[in-house]
Amino acid sequence: MPVAPMAPEAPPPLPNRLLIPFASASAPECLAVLSGLRLPNLQALLAELAPVTTDTGDDHSLSLPHERALARAQGLVKADGSACDDGQIPWAAAASANPTTPQAWFSPCHFQIGTDHVSLLPGDQIGLTDEDARGLFDAFAPYCAEDGITLRFESATRWHASGEPLRGIACASLDRVSGRPVDGWMPQSPANPAGSQLLKRLQSEAQMLFYTHPVHDARTARGLLPVNGFWVSGAGALETPTPLQPAPTVPDTLRQAALRADWAAWQQAWAQLDATAIKALLEAARRGEPVTLTLCGERGAKTWVSAPRNASARLGRLFKNLLGTPPAWKALETL
Incomplete structure (x- = not known):
């Protein structure tokens, strides 16, 4: 590797x-x-x-x-000096050695299904361990690779993603959606509708994959909430390499x-x-x-x-x- x-x-x-x-x-x-x-x-x-x-x-x-x-x-601004568009602050790219490459953070989480909405609990609030997260990561990374997204394990609660489908994606930060209904917050971009649809499909695939993974039953047996999806945040790329x-x-x-x-x-x-x-x-x-x-x-x-x-x-x-x-x-x- x-x-x-x-x-x-x-x-x-x-x-x-x-x-x-x-x-x-x-x-x-x-x-x-x-x-x-x-x-x-x-x-x-x-x-x-x-x-x-x-x-x-x-x-x-x-x-x-x-x-x-x-x-x-x-200094995370556009070349013309204006601020980044809402939901398009490229945090993942800015923290990397290749900031002009589209990148994002994938955060494993638990989607709580209620009677009239679905809310999100991030990994650090459901006690996600490195061992559990690594098993889910290893199973999910090949799915991402098939769609041109390279996944790297950064921590239990944050996986680093890179690839062209992440360019121009507007997404709500994890802080914004934590504990809240996610309706209306899903990643989107009029400039990159194909990338938005790809991410939605990956989220659906992750839901099914994680549900059938041994980690799901193991966490449930320990009385812990299972991981049943991931959230995308910090997506995009810098127009030019700019030191923070x-x-x-x-x-x-x-x-x-x-x-x-x-x-x-x-x-x-x-x-x-x-x-x-x-x-x-x-x-x-x-x-x-x-x-x-x-x-x-x-x-x-x-x-x-x-x-x-x-x-x-x-x-x-x-x-x-x-x-x-x-x-x-x-x-x-x-x-």
Whole structure:
């Protein structure tokens, strides 16, 4: 088997740049606890910074706001400088040694069939092990090869796919569909209808193949949900080889809690984040160091940067502080 070329090593995150996914969420349970958040360091930090950009979207975009913000920060844009189209951020290609080759991530998952919809649980939420995933991968890879897609085992929950059928495919990110009905989220592309149809057929073949595989019965016997399909995300290719720019620091605790719909854990994660990363950013801002903060929800994102620190700017901040600064959760409820 040929050895895949090594992917370029990602540059280390830039200091004093923080991008927070799922700083808010659209679930009613999240909105109900939002006003109860006590985030003194975030409130003080927002008073020190100036807003610069707002990314306004909705709950139906294929790419989440934190994915769009990260793509912009790392330079994943088209040759004309515009942002990638919705659902077409080529994450798999960008992380490879051949970024102009169409690539994607195939994530084994469990499709939960309800009375009126089908929802998705990703592999990390159903306890998918390397051993189980490897057996399914080895059985499924030849099917992909027949259709011009080379599959490589990257981890239990993410398989790397490459091949021309993946060019121009618009697909919802795994974060977007996790725990949600998948109707209307299936991969599609007017520019590549053949590729879209091929992926739908592969998903159907995977469903039948995994159902009859010994791993299915073995997991069921252990009381675990079976793997009965895979999800496509991060598809596409870069127009030209472009080294990734250093990324901001991206904490994952809020995201993990939100994807599990564990809003008590989400509140705890916010309190911990406020006491650590947010506090460090506040101290840096007060030292006069350049600081960037991006808060992302499920609809939009907002970015703040260090405000000017000349005499008039300090006077303006003093006047604003005298009027009182709004609680931090007010900045989160519109995301």
